[in-house]
Amino acid sequence: MMTASLLAVAGALGALAAVLAAPVPIALARSDWPTRAPARALLLWQAIALAGGLSMIGSLVAAGFALVPFDAIVGGIVFGAAIALAGYLLGHLAVTIVVIARSRRRHRALLDLLTAPHPTRAGTVILEDSAALAYCLPRGGRSLTVLSRGLLDRLGHDELAAVIAHERAHLEQRHDIVLVAFRAWHSALPWFPIAHRAADEVAVLVELLADDRARRVSSDHVLARAIVAVATVDVDGIARVSRHPAAPRGRDRVLRLVG
């Protein structure tokens, strides 16, 4: 009796894990409502990833419990698989966090040497280089927004305000935490195409969220102009077609604003 219900639980969790592993994320990635409600879509991606992992591990645990009374060795192996999977995913997350923290620390040390503080804006530094570039470096309470000289030269005052609001939104909403989790998941399961897709989709969603925050201080048209100006810089300004997952969506971001 006990065994039958445990097996039913294992089966149900396994089925849930299978649904969350492919059909659900594929449907979500294909639908177009996330561009209109990026916050909801981001939450949904996190729920899918977390529930998918937990249901897969839970299914193995329930199956292990059910099997132990009949065959301790097979039951033990299934148990071991559950523990190994959980340990692998958590261990990968920990390693990813440490590796990223280390390279951010190094990046920060270089920024401290090579940039000058923005004369009027707190938490913003200027890198003397002709490239047109804006990015943010999250780091606890000492997060930084980095603007290059090439960017300052190319953007008007309004456009610059939009860019800074966008970067600040990344920092305030701690998008780095979500991104790290999805990147760790992707690098833990490199053969799993959905993990790859999810990491890319999440990278796009945080850009849309940051755009929405910037739209509160800038008009849609100004923000769109800033995106186009930075994305279409000539080769010397190194915009180049980037391999960054969110990069190809620069076009979609603009169309969402002025299309």
Next chain:
Amino acid sequence: MANLGQLERAVMQTLWDADGALSAYDVLPRVSAVDGGKKLAATTVLTVLARLEKKGLVRADRRARPHHYLPTASRADHVAELLHEALGDGADRHAVLERFVGGVSAADAAVLRDLLDRRTETG
């Protein structure tokens, strides 16, 4: 008194501007000028140099007396390293930073500029 970060910047700047390796005593007068003309102690400069060495930014030649220090890379090399990471085009596709926007293809660029121009005319 300048903080450590400012001193590190000033010391690195001095080493980058110099032709060859410098000792703490060579660095001292140039950094003191940056620090509002106040006189710095040589030990302070040595502390800053040790910190920079720990960060992998300078290399010490310990055969020389006093020790001489060289930057491990030029300023331009370090700027290039920052850009490389910020652009996310290194081997690690998942860079550690969020860039405002990446480049778009030439075809997309033309479409977007055209779209913006038309909006500006009507709006």
